[in-house]
Amino acid sequence: MAPSIELRILDERLRTWGLPTYQSDQAAGIDLFACIDEPLVLAPQAPSVLIPTGLAMHMNTHEFCALVLPRSGLGHKRGLVMGNGTGVIDADYMAECFVSVWNRNPPRSGAGGEDASITIQPGDRIAQMLFVPIVRPAFTVVESFSTSSQRGLGGFGSTGVS
Numbered sequence: 001m002a003p004s005i006e007l008r009i010l011d012e013r014l015r016t017w018g019l020p021t022y023q024s025d026q027a028a029g030i031d032l033f034a035c036i037d038e039p040l041v042l043a044p045q046a047p048s049v050l051i052p053t054g055l056a057m058h059m060n061t062h063e064f065c066a067l068v069l070p071r072s073g074l075g076h077k078r079g080l081v082m083g084n085g086t087g088v089i090d091a092d093y094m095a096e097c098f099v100s101v102w103n104r105n106p107p108r109s110g111a112g113g114e115d116a117s118i119t120i121q122p123g124d125r126i127a128q129m130l131f132v133p134i135v136r137p138a139f140t141v142v143e144s145f146s147t148s149s150q151r152g153l154g155g156f157g158s159t160g161v162s
Helices: 072-078
Strands: 006-009 030-033 040-042 049-058 064-070 080-082 087-089 096-103 118-120 125-133
Touching (some): 030 049, 040 049, 064 072, 064 080, 072 080, 096 125
Antiparallel strands (some): 049 096, 080 096
16 A cells, blocks of 8 residues: 655645646656746856745655655756755655756857756746655664675775776
8 A cells, every 4th residue: 555645735826737646657756846936047057946846745654755856858958957966855844845956057058159047937847756765774883894795895986987
């Protein structure tokens, strides 16, 4: 049985734009809408901006959390990415969810030097939210590890690139 999440609709426009739903039978996440009142222009390399989603939720369990991730096409084709890489929504967070967005384009990205700004319209699907299980291990402080691994104490890059 799938877990249940209580959802509060904070922006009534979501009832027209679309309530959270999976866009296909095997979709991993739900799309999040930009609940803004007017178009928002993101200049290239400007500071990230928080955009309201019009949603609040209550997961009420330590067994999972939500991740806010960029929509693949927007990042690849338009340069719109998450201002914080990935957003983590803890199960006990009950306020409105926001999406941190950033325009990663260089100031002038086109061959003709055209503007590389990104405009977000009210109701645009700007990110996606996935729900993932959480494992909360017990920690044991030790002086040395009880076993070794093939990698051992090799640091970043110790396994090579090919």
